[in-house]
Amino acid sequence: MNYTLDDILQKHPHAKRDSLIPILQEVQEQEGYLSKEAVKKIGEHLNLSTSKIYGVATFYNQFRFEPLGKYHIQICRGTACHVKGSSKVLDTLQRELKIEAGKTTKDGEISLEVVACMGACGLAPVISINGEFFAGVTADKVKKILKSYRRKVTENV
Amino acid sequence: MFTIEVNNREVEAKPGEMILDTLKRAGVKVPTLCHLPGLFPSGACRMCVVEIDGIPGLTPSCAYPVREGMKIKTHSPRAIRARKTIVELLLSDHPDDCLYCVRNKNCDLQDLAEELGVRERRYTGAKSQYNIDSSSPAIIRDPAKCILCGKCVRVCEEIQGVSAIDFINRGSRSQIGTAFDEGLNISSCIKCGQCIVVCPTGALREKSYIKEVMNALNDPEKFVVVQHAPSISVTLGEEFGLKPGQDVMGIMTAALRRLGFDRVFDTAFSADLTIMEEASELVHRIQTGGPLPMMTSCSPGWIKFVEQFYPEFIPNLSTCKSPQQMMGAIIKTYYSETQGIDPANIFSVSIMPCTAKKFEAERPELARNGMADIDAVLTTRELARIIRMRGLDLNNMTPEGADTPFGERSSAGKLFGVSGGVMEAAVRSAHYFLTGKELTNPKIQELRGLDGIKETRVKIGDLELGLAAVSGLGNARKLLDDIKAGKKDIQFIEVMTCPGGCIAGGGQPLSANIETIMARMKMLYEIDRDATVTESHNNKYIKKIYKEFLGEPLKEKSHEILHTHYHKRDVLM
Numbered sequence: 001m002n003y004t005l006d007d008i009l010q011k012h013p014h015a016k017r018d019s020l021i022p023i024l025q026e027v028q029e030q031e032g033y034l035s036k037e038a039v040k041k042i043g044e045h046l047n048l049s050t051s052k053i054y055g056v057a058t059f060y061n062q063f064r065f066e067p068l069g070k071y072h073i074q075i076c077r078g079t080a081c082h083v084k085g086s087s088k089v090l091d092t093l094q095r096e097l098k099i100e101a102g103k104t105t106k107d108g109e110i111s112l113e114v115v116a117c118m119g120a121c122g123l124a125p126v127i128s129i130n131g132e133f134f135a136g137v138t139a140d141k142v143k144k145i146l147k148s149y150r151r152k153v154t155e156n157v
Numbered sequence: 158m159f160t161i162e163v164n165n166r167e168v169e170a171k172p173g174e175m176i177l178d179t180l181k182r183a184g185v186k187v188p189t190l191c192h193l194p195g196l197f198p199s200g201a202c203r204m205c206v207v208e209i210d211g212i213p214g215l216t217p218s219c220a221y222p223v224r225e226g227m228k229i230k231t232h233s234p235r236a237i238r239a240r241k242t243i244v245e246l247l248l249s250d251h252p253d254d255c256l257y258c259v260r261n262k263n264c265d266l267q268d269l270a271e272e273l274g275v276r277e278r279r280y281t282g283a284k285s286q287y288n289i290d291s292s293s294p295a296i297i298r299d300p301a302k303c304i305l306c307g308k309c310v311r312v313c314e315e316i317q318g319v320s321a322i323d324f325i326n327r328g329s330r331s332q333i334g335t336a337f338d339e340g341l342n343i344s345s346c347i348k349c350g351q352c353i354v355v356c357p358t359g360a361l362r363e364k365s366y367i368k369e370v371m372n373a374l375n376d377p378e379k380f381v382v383v384q385h386a387p388s389i390s391v392t393l394g395e396e397f398g399l400k401p402g403q404d405v406m407g408i409m410t411a412a413l414r415r416l417g418f419d420r421v422f423d424t425a426f427s428a429d430l431t432i433m434e435e436a437s438e439l440v441h442r443i444q445t446g447g448p449l450p451m452m453t454s455c456s457p458g459w460i461k462f463v464e465q466f467y468p469e470f471i472p473n474l475s476t477c478k479s480p481q482q483m484m485g486a487i488i489k490t491y492y493s494e495t496q497g498i499d500p501a502n503i504f505s506v507s508i509m510p511c512t513a514k515k516f517e518a519e520r521p522e523l524a525r526n527g528m529a530d531i532d533a534v535l536t537t538r539e540l541a542r543i544i545r546m547r548g549l550d551l552n553n554m555t556p557e558g559a560d561t562p563f564g565e566r567s568s569a570g571k572l573f574g575v576s577g578g579v580m581e582a583a584v585r586s587a588h589y590f591l592t593g594k595e596l597t598n599p600k601i602q603e604l605r606g607l608d609g610i611k612e613t614r615v616k617i618g619d620l621e622l623g624l625a626a627v628s629g630l631g632n633a634r635k636l637l638d639d640i641k642a643g644k645k646d647i648q649f650i651e652v653m654t655c656p657g658g659c660i661a662g663g664g665q666p667l668s669a670n671i672e673t674i675m676a677r678m679k680m681l682y683e684i685d686r687d688a689t690v691t692e693s694h695n696n697k698y699i700k701k702i703y704k705e706f707l708g709e710p711l712k713e714k715s716h717e718i719l720h721t722h723y724h725k726r727d728v729l730m
C-alpha cells in the first residue's frame with residue numbers, strides 16, 4: 001500500500017514531538033528518504049522547526065536525506081564484520097564513491113548505508129547491493145565489485 | 158529568605174532560586190559556559206559544579222535549587238580539578254589559534270584556561286575539521302571553535318523564536334548546524350547576531366567589512382561618508398574601558414574624522430526623517446482605514462521575520478525605509494546633488510549596533526540604478542577595532558561636532574536606540590500632526606524600560622490609540638499570534654529584534670550584563686530629558702530638507718526616496 005505524506009500525517013492527528021520518530025520512519029519507508037519538502041511539512045504538522053527535526057534525524061543512523069541510488073550498498077558494521085576489518089572496507093567505499101555513508105553519488109546511481117549486524121556473521125565482512133550479498137569482502141575485493149557495478153551503470157543495465 | 162553555608166560562610170538565599178544565583182549575589186564567582194540568565198538551565202557544560210554536603214559527586218550549581226541549611230564548597234580541590242579537566246578536554250579539540258582569532262583577549266574559554274592555570278596539553282584530541290560557513294552577509298560560523306555549549310541554539314529558539322540552528326549529528330561528530338546543514342544565508346536566520354553575543358568563543362562572529370572601509374578611506378577618488386546609529390555613542394566607550402552608558406558622541410565624531418571620513422553624519426537625523434514619514438503614515442492609515450495595526454519597519458531582522466514567518470502581516474509593515482537606508486538614500490541623492498559629487502564616487506559607511514543591517518544594506522530593492530545606498534556596514538565592535546588599529550586614544554581626544562546638514566537631531570531620533578523609543582518619537586509627532594499642538598508631556602513612561610512587551614493607550618485629540626512596543630522576536634510572535642486570534646485592540650506596534658532594542662543589538666560590545674544594558678538605556682533617556690529639541694518635526698534641518706528637496710511627507714518625491722516594499726520569503730523554517 002502506498003501512502004502519501006499527507007496520509008501519514010493524517011494518521012497522526014494532534015501529534016506532538018514524541019510522534020516525530022515514528023512519522024520520520026514512516027515517511028522514509030514510503031519515500032525512501034527524508035526530503036526537504038517532507039521535513040518542512042512534518043515541521044508544520046508538529047510545530048517544530050526544520051532545524052530541530054534535522055537535528056533529531058541526524059542523531060540516528062537510520063535516516064537519510066537523499067534518495068536511494070539505483071544501486072544501494074549496505075555495509076555491515078556489526079561486531080563480527082568489524083573484527084574482520086569492515087572499517088577498511090567502509091573507508092574504501094567512501095573513497096571510491098567520493099561520498100560519506102548515508103549519501104548518494106551525484107549522478108544518483110549509487111548510495112551507501114552503514115547498517116548494524118545483518119545476521120550474516122559467518123560471511124563477515126559482508127556487504128549487500130540491492131539485496132545481493134557479498135561475503136568476505138576486503139578493500140581489494142570491494143573495488144572489483146564496485147567496478148562491475150560501475151560498468152552496469154555506464155551500460156545502463 | 159533562609160541561609161545556607163558557602164565556603165564556611167553564612168549566605169542569604171531565596172527559596173526557589175538556583176545555587177548559582179545565590180552565589181552571584183553573595184559575590185562568589187563560579188565559572189559558567191552554558192548558563193543564560195533568565196532561561197531554563199541546560200546543565201550542559203558542568204563548569205559551574207560545586208560540592209554539596211551529603212550529595213555524592215559534584216552538582217551543577219546553575220541547575221540545582223538552594224535548600225535551607227545547605228553546605229556548599231565552591232572551590233574544593235575536586236571541583237577545581239573537574240573544571241580544569243573540562244577546559245583541557247575542550248581545548249584538546251580546539252584549533253588553539255587564539256592569536257588569529259577575533260575573540261582573542263575577549264573569550265570565555267581563554268579566560269577559563271588562564272583562571273584554572275592550564276599550562277600543558279594533557280590530552281591530544283581529534284582537532285576536527287569543519288567547513289566555515291561564510292555564506293551569510295552578516296554572520297560567520299566556524300564550527301571548529303564551537304564548544305557545543307548550546308547557548309546560540311537556545312537564544313535563537315527561546316528568545317528570538319527563529320530556531321535557525323540546532324545540534325546536528327551525534328557523538329564526536331556533533332555540531333551546531335542549520336536544517337540540512339545548508340548555509341545560514343538560505344536558512345531562516347534573521348541575522349540578528351544574538352547568537353554572537355552569547356557565544357563564549359570565536360565560533361560565531363560578524364562578517365567583517367573593515368577591509369572594504371579601509372580601502373575606501375585610502376582611495377583618494379572616494380568621498381567617504383559615515384553615519385552612526387543612535388545607540389553607538391552610549392556603547393562604544395565600553396570597548397575602551399569607559400564605564401557602561403557613558404556618552405562619547407563628541408570624541409567618537411573626532412575619532413571618525415581622524416580615521417579619514419570626509420563627513421560624519423548622525424543616523425538620529427534620519428531617524429527624525431523616519432518619524433516624519435512614519436507618523437504621517439500612521440495618521441494617514443487611521444484616517445483612510447489603511448491596514449492596522451501599523452508596525453514599525455526600522456529593524457531588519459524583524460522585517461525578514463515577518464517576510465518568512467508571518468507574510469500575512471506584510472501589509473501592516475510601515476513602508477518607511479529604516480533610518481540607515483533613509484540616510485543612505487538622501488546622501489546619494491540630495492547631498493550629492495547639492496554638493497556636486499557624483500554618487501558613484503561616494504562610499505557610504507554606517508556604524509550600526511546590528512548585524513542584520515549588513516543584510517539590509519544588500520537588499521536589492523533598496524538599491525538605486527544598480528548601486529547600493531549603503532556601501533559597508535560596521536558593527537560597534539568593528540569600529541572599535543579600526544580605532545585601535547589606528548592607535549587612536551579615545552581618552553585623549555577633544556570632542557567635535559557632527560557635520561551639517563545631517564548631523565543635527567532631535568532627542569526623539571536618539572530614542573530609536575532603545576525599545577519603545579521609536580514609538581515614543583512617533584507619538585510626539587503624530588500628536589502634532591493630528592492636533593497642531595505639542596504633547597504637554599513628551600515622555601511616555603509606559604513605553605520605557607526593558608520589558609519585552611509594553612502596552613499602553615494614548616489620547617491624541619479625541620482619538621484613542623492602542624500601542625505596543627515589543628523587543629525580542631519571541632515576544633513579537635506572542636503578540637502577532639494574539640492579534641491573529643483577535644485578542645488585541647492595538648493600532649500601532651513597534652518591534653525591535655533584539656531584547657531591549659539596539660542598545661543590546663547583535664553588533665554591540667560583548668560581555669554586557671543586564672546592568673550594562675540598563676546603563677546604556679538610562680543614558681539615552683537622560684539625553685532626551687536634557688535636550689532642547691525633543692520632537693522630530695522641530696528639527697530645523699528636517700524642515701529644511703522638506704522645503705528644499707522632499708516636499709511633504711508621503712508625497713511623490715519622499716515616497717520615491719524614503720519608502721520601500723517587502724516580499725514573502727520561502728525558506729526552510
Ligand code: SF4
Binds near residue numbers: 321347351352
Ligand atoms: S543571527 Fe539570530 S536568527 Fe540567525 S542564527 Fe543567530 S540568533 Fe538565530
Ligand code: SF4
Binds near residue numbers: 302333358360
Ligand atoms: S557556536 Fe558558540 S554559542 Fe553556539 S554552541 Fe558553539 S560555542 Fe556555544
Ligand code: FES
Binds near residue numbers: 188191203204
Ligand atoms: S553553567 Fe551550569 S552546567 Fe553550564
